[in-house]
Amino acid sequence: MTNARTSLRRLLLIAGILLSGAAQAEEGKSQYTSLQNCETLDHLKLPGRVIEKGDGAGIFRCKGIDDYSVYVIDQDPRSFLVLGKGGKLFSLEKPLLSDFKLGEFPNVSGAQKAEWRLDADGKAAGLIVRVSYMRTDKPGASASALFVFDLRGDPALIGSAPTNEEARGLIDGALGAGVAAEEKLSRECNKIYAELCKGFKPGPEMLGGCYDKRPSIADKVPPKCTADFQTNIENYHEAMGGGK
Known part of the structure; x- marks a missing residue:
């Protein structure tokens, strides 16, 4: 008992x-995990498809928090993330690639770390990751933005922001x-x-x-x-x- x-x-x-x-609620705290020097995988089975390393993709598994794993799928010059938790995989390919509107060739492979925004219980409630891309208004020029995901359920895009403070504000506002x-x-x-x-x-x-x-x-x-x-x-x- x-x-x-x-x-x-x-x-x-x-x-x-x-x-x-x-x-x-005690909000406003973050925890960071690395997206570099992660374990290399030969393949990753996603719902409806299998990504193979030999198909020109690099597949890397990084440690997250709260039993999350973060997979970086590098399909140079583009890349995206897949989140894993509880035996399920959640691909962020659509918001990070297919629906990306800020520029061309979005990629996360150059990001050094993932920022996990914590709720009042210290659990992961949001994810912030930097996405680099090529500007369409200035050929050859690059830029980046921070993409913010709500993790209180299946991962869902909240929005993007140019600065860390604004990105944190997006998830903290949702938590509030x-x-x-x-x-x-x-x-x-x-x-x-x-x-x-x-x-x-x-x-x-x-x-x-x-x-x-x-x-x-x-x-x-x-x-x-x-x-x-x-x-x-x-x-x-x-x-x-x-x-x-």
Whole structure:
């Protein structure tokens, strides 16, 4: 059985967020991993295709964070990334090559590192990588931009930016929007719980104790709060010694 004291601390944290609506996300942190001197592979099997080293492509596997692997597919003069996690591969070829609009011959093989933007729990929430390309307005001139991907689900392009500060702002803004939405839902659900549990003393044990006395409140919890409600009830019972 999970240590009751640890579970109670978790319950107190969750309840505090629900009752105060004042959860604060610690954003603005990055972790870096190298995209150079990585392991060379002979092939990489992507959904619908296999990339072979002998087809003129260099295939390199680099270490990421949070069990991510980063594959650099070098098809000189162009290159792109593939992210791997949990046995799945996510090709970024479309946003980095097929849909690239800034110039010609986009490539990431010259990038020294990947920047991983972290969420409040210290987990990878975003990826920033530098993409170099040839300018179309000045033949022979090169330029670069930072591409930003949201990792809270399947990797998805957020946008591009010319500077590190702006690139970080893109992912931090997306994270902030998510946190704000969670806080808003927590406040809304908390009001509903307080109404359903009139007569019970406000605090971290209110909802669990209320449910044990009035199990019918579960039928009155709206769908938007169902997952949150169930998590809190499970944590309450676990903290109280697995009573239910």
